[in-house]
Every structure is written in C-alpha cells, then in structure tokens.
Amino acid sequence: MPVSPHYRPDTALLSLGEPFYDPVVAADFPQTILRYRNDRAATQIGLDTLTDxxxxAHLARFTPLPDTLPQPLALRYHGHQFRHYNPxxxxxxxxxxxxxxxxxRRLLDLGTKGSGTTPWSRFGDGRLTLKGGVREILATEMLEALNVPTSRTLSLVETGxxxxxxxxxSPTRSAVLVRLSHGHIRIGTFQRLAWHRDENAMRRLVAYVLANLYDEPGDDPVRLLDLVVARTATLAARYMAAGFVHGVLxxxxxxxxxxSFDYGPWRFAPIWDPGFTAAYFDQTGLYAYGRQPEAIGWDVMQLASCLRLIADSDPLVAALDGFAPRFQAAxxxxxxxxxxxxxxxxPAARALTRAVERALLSTxxxxDRFFFDAFGGTLPDTYGDEFAEVRALLAAAxxxxxxxxxxxxxxPCSMLIDEVEAIWSPIAEHDDWSPLHAKITAIRAMGDALA
Known part of the structure; x- marks a missing residue:
C-alpha cells in the first residue's frame, strides 16, 4: 500500500499479552463489494490514499496493515448483560x-463487526447483516454530528x-464493518480479571489504559476510575441532549x-419521553432514554468493584460519588x-437545561424540531406559554x-426509525444506495452548522 505521511502505526495492544486476547483468522467471504468508505475519517489516520x-484487501480480507498488529486479535472480557453476569x-x-x-497522537483501534467466528462466538455465526451495517453508519454519523463521543464507521463491505x-x-444480505474507535477496552475487560483474581494483569491493564488511552503516567486505579467517571458522565449527558437511546448499555x-460504540437496536427519541426504549427485548425499560444515566453509572460502579482487587474501597467510593454531579454539569x-x-x-446553564426538559416533557x-427552531437563542412565537421560561433564559444567553x-x-435533520427503514428499503429492493449517501451528506451539513 502507498504509505501516507499521516500513517502512524502502533502495536500498544501487544504489551498486554496473552490473557487479554486470542489470535484469530478472518472469514473467507465469497464476495467483497465495497459499499461505504469513510475518507473523512481515513484521512486522519493515513488510509485515504488506499485504492478501492x-x-x-486490508479492510475486508484483512491483509495486515504495515507495522501494526501482525494478525487479528479477539479480545476477552466478561460483562453484566441486563444486570446478569456472564463470564x-x-x-x-x-x-x-x-x-x-x-x-x-491519539491511539485508535481498527475493529470489526461481522468478520467471522472466534473462540467467543458461542452458537453465533460471527456475521453481520448488511442492514445492521447500514444502521451503524447512520448511528455513528448522526452522533458525531450531535457532539456525542462515538466510534466512527470506517468501512462497510458486502460479503455475499x-x-x-x-x-x-430472512435470508438477508451480509456485510463486514470496520469501526475506528479510541480503544476497545471495556468495563467487562476489567470484570474478567476481577473474576479470575488476577492482580498482576489488572495492574497491567490499568497502566495500559492510563498510558495509551488517557496519556497519563502511572498505574493508579483510583485515578483511572476518576477519569472514567468523568468521561462516562459526559457520554450519558450527551446521549440525553442528542435524544439518543443506545438500547444495550x-x-x-x-x-x-x-x-459510545457497538450499535444494535438504537433509536432516536421523537420526543423527550423518559420511558422510550430502543430494544424490543428491553421489556422492563432498563435502558430506556431517561434511565441511561443510571445505567451507565451502574456499569461504572462495577468497574469500581473490580478495582478493589488492587485498591482500597474508600477512595474508589469517593471517585464514584462524582458521577452524578459530573453528569449534571455535563x-x-x-x-x-x-x-x-x-x-x-x-447556574444559568443548569436553569436553562431544567427549563428545556420541563417544557419538552409537558408539551x-x-x-429535533425544538432544537432546530431555538438554535442561536431565539425561540419563535409559535412556542406557547410552556416555553416562557426557556425563552427568557435563552434571551439572557x-x-x-x-x-x-x-x-x-x-x-431539521432527524433520524427516527421510519427514516432508517426508508433508507434501507431501496437498498434491499433495488440496490439503490443514493438515499443513504444523501442522508450522510445532510447529517454532515448539520454537524458543520452545529459546530
């Protein structure tokens, strides 16, 4: 491949060693039809110079890229799935x-979805539907435009x-997706080490995350938890402002x-409805729109519990207590x-935020219509008395x-479920990708206007 001056390979993940991953081989797909390449993201990592x-070859057949990981690695982790622990x-x-x-100099991982079976596939086929790939493109583009920290969809290739x-x-079409993400270390990665009581590996992981994902020295687990609390509280707040429901937190x-990453049954809420859910299988509303801050905070609590393996409880609890105030500030x-x-x-920002939430909830x-109309601080006269406080606080900003x-x-550029289906239908019926590309253009225009 032609090496761009912006191509900066790394192998930091290899420093973690065997307990963290399994070397695997990608599936040999019958076809590889390029459907989407994100050259805007590729430019940042020096892959924009690749021919199709x-x-x-590199992002669907997985020929190793120069001077980085010599073979694919399936990461090991555990996790609570709908509050049930799964090892x-x-x-x-x-x-x-x-x-x-x-x-x-920020470290980024290239990870896949739909690239074949691994030792952790259980009874799955290791594949991704083409529709699932299209949905992930739409989710990541929309969230990036709305200022939500998110992985980016780098590539989608149909696999035949x-x-x-x-x-x-069914049967439905298949694809392999590549995401660009600031690390793939999950809370579940720490949970696996706590399950095995592996103190040495836990310290190594803390040091890896601090050095490579936070650019900080040392191996202080309390410092790591404090950083994760701040970042995840911000994520929860921006989900709420974007009207986004991840679905499987x-x-x-x-x-x-x-x-944010790994988009399955996501949806954008049409109104400020705390009970709005994305996943048909979330029958108790555990991950409903209004419960997402609670859900993310609960997950971070599991990280704190894991870090007790190598740290005292009191400073971990003190760091954990910062989640709620940091969420409110974010x-x-x-x-x-x-x-x-x-x-x-x-205080004025908090008052404005509370007033917006009350008005949207009551009316x-x-x-998307409200945020579009009110952008820049002037709310149209068509908004009634319920928005009087919002109007006054906007005027003072x-x-x-x-x-x-x-x-x-x-x-306003929206991404409600009906439009997702409308974008997918011409692909499924006529192999017409023009509505998807038009929507990406519109989303990026919105992002430029907001930024």
Whole structure:
C-alpha cells in the first residue's frame, strides 16, 4: 500500500499479552463489494490514499496493515448483560486488527463487526447483516454530528452470504464493518480479571489504559476510575441532549474512554419521553432514554468493584460519588451547546437545561424540531406559554453560533426509525444506495452548522 505521511502505526495492544486476547483468522467471504468508505475519517489516520482494491484487501480480507498488529486479535472480557453476569463472552463476531495514531497522537483501534467466528462466538455465526451495517453508519454519523463521543464507521463491505435472523426477514444480505474507535477496552475487560483474581494483569491493564488511552503516567486505579467517571458522565449527558437511546448499555458495551460504540437496536427519541426504549427485548425499560444515566453509572460502579482487587474501597467510593454531579454539569453544557448558546454562568446553564426538559416533557414537542427552531437563542412565537421560561433564559444567553449556514434554511435533520427503514428499503429492493449517501451528506451539513 502507498504509505501516507499521516500513517502512524502502533502495536500498544501487544504489551498486554496473552490473557487479554486470542489470535484469530478472518472469514473467507465469497464476495467483497465495497459499499461505504469513510475518507473523512481515513484521512486522519493515513488510509485515504488506499485504492478501492487495497481498501478491500486490508479492510475486508484483512491483509495486515504495515507495522501494526501482525494478525487479528479477539479480545476477552466478561460483562453484566441486563444486570446478569456472564463470564462466557468476548469478541464473538469481531476482532481488533490494527492500531494507528491520528494527528494528535491519539491511539485508535481498527475493529470489526461481522468478520467471522472466534473462540467467543458461542452458537453465533460471527456475521453481520448488511442492514445492521447500514444502521451503524447512520448511528455513528448522526452522533458525531450531535457532539456525542462515538466510534466512527470506517468501512462497510458486502460479503455475499445469505444470513438467517429471527428478528428480520430472512435470508438477508451480509456485510463486514470496520469501526475506528479510541480503544476497545471495556468495563467487562476489567470484570474478567476481577473474576479470575488476577492482580498482576489488572495492574497491567490499568497502566495500559492510563498510558495509551488517557496519556497519563502511572498505574493508579483510583485515578483511572476518576477519569472514567468523568468521561462516562459526559457520554450519558450527551446521549440525553442528542435524544439518543443506545438500547444495550451492558457493562461489556461501555468503553473505558467514555466513547459510545457497538450499535444494535438504537433509536432516536421523537420526543423527550423518559420511558422510550430502543430494544424490543428491553421489556422492563432498563435502558430506556431517561434511565441511561443510571445505567451507565451502574456499569461504572462495577468497574469500581473490580478495582478493589488492587485498591482500597474508600477512595474508589469517593471517585464514584462524582458521577452524578459530573453528569449534571455535563448536561448543563450539552443542552446549551445544542441550542447554540453560551449561558452567563453554570447556574444559568443548569436553569436553562431544567427549563428545556420541563417544557419538552409537558408539551411533547418533537426534539429535533425544538432544537432546530431555538438554535442561536431565539425561540419563535409559535412556542406557547410552556416555553416562557426557556425563552427568557435563552434571551439572557449569548449566541455561540449564528444561523447563517445553509442548513438553517431548511428543516431539521432527524433520524427516527421510519427514516432508517426508508433508507434501507431501496437498498434491499433495488440496490439503490443514493438515499443513504444523501442522508450522510445532510447529517454532515448539520454537524458543520452545529459546530
């Protein structure tokens, strides 16, 4: 491959050693049809210079990229799944196959979804449906535009297999996806080591995460927990401001960098409805829209419990106690950010955030419509008395951005479930990808306008 000057390979993951992963081999797919390549993300890691053929060779056939991991590694972890502990999980249909650094020297993993079976596949086929891949593209593009820390979908390649699934019409088309993520170390990674009482490996993992994912020296588990608390509280707040429901906030789906990833039954809430759920199997609403901060906080509590293997309880509890106030502070930043304003101080930002939540909850106003109309600090007269406090607090804030971008002359960019299905239908019926590409363009325009 032509080596770009922006290509910066790394092998940091190998320093963790055998207890953390299993070497695996990718599936030999009958076809490799390139459906999506994210050159905007690829530019940051020096892969934009690849031809389409080279892209497929490295990101679908998984020929090793130069000077990084010599073979794919399926990571080992445990996790609480809907609050039930499961020690029999790990990367069952994915692996990490490269590590690269971006222009800021931040370490990024290239990980897969749908790349074949591993020792952790249990009874699964290790594959991904093409529709699942399209849904992940839409989720990551939308979240990136809405300022939510997220993995990015780097590549989607159709693989020519017919898959049977119980929750969608079958047989259906198959794909392999590559995500670009700031690490794939999960809370569940720590849970596995705590389960095995492996103190040496736990200390090694703490040092790895601090050095490579937080750019900090040492191996202090309390410091690590404090950093994870701050990042995950921010993630929870930005989910709420974006109206996003992940759907499966199990501890094996929480990245210790606070970066959202692994999108299955996600949805965006049409209104501020705390009980809105994404997954049909979440019958108790454990991961409903309004319960996501609680769910993420509970998962971080499991990390604190794991770190008791190598740290005293009292400082860990003190760090854990910071989650709720940090969430409230992050929410008071995230909501004004989406409104395109800067409040005069933190109390004013918190008051604005509470007023917005009360008004949206009482009126059931569409979320995306409200944030679109109110961006820049001026709420139209069509919003009634329920929004009087919001209007007053917006008037006291300073505009962060104006409405000169062309995006503001149209309608809000949303991503509700009906539109997801409308984008998928022409792909399924006519192999027409133009609605997907048009939507990506629209999402990125929204992101530019918001940023």
């Amino acid at each position: 053929a080279e892209w497929i 029999d999980i790990g990367d069952g249909r994915g692996f990490t196959f490269a590590q690269l650094r971006d222009g800021a 297999e017919a898959l049977d699934r119980g929750d969608e019409p 199990n501890s094996d789906n929480i990245n210790v960098t606070g970066e 929410l008071a930043e995230a909501v004004p950010w989406r409104l395109g304003v800067v409040s005069v101080d933190e 059931q106003t569409p979320l 300073a505009p962060r951005r104006d409405r000169t971008h062309a995006y503001w002359s149209g309608n």
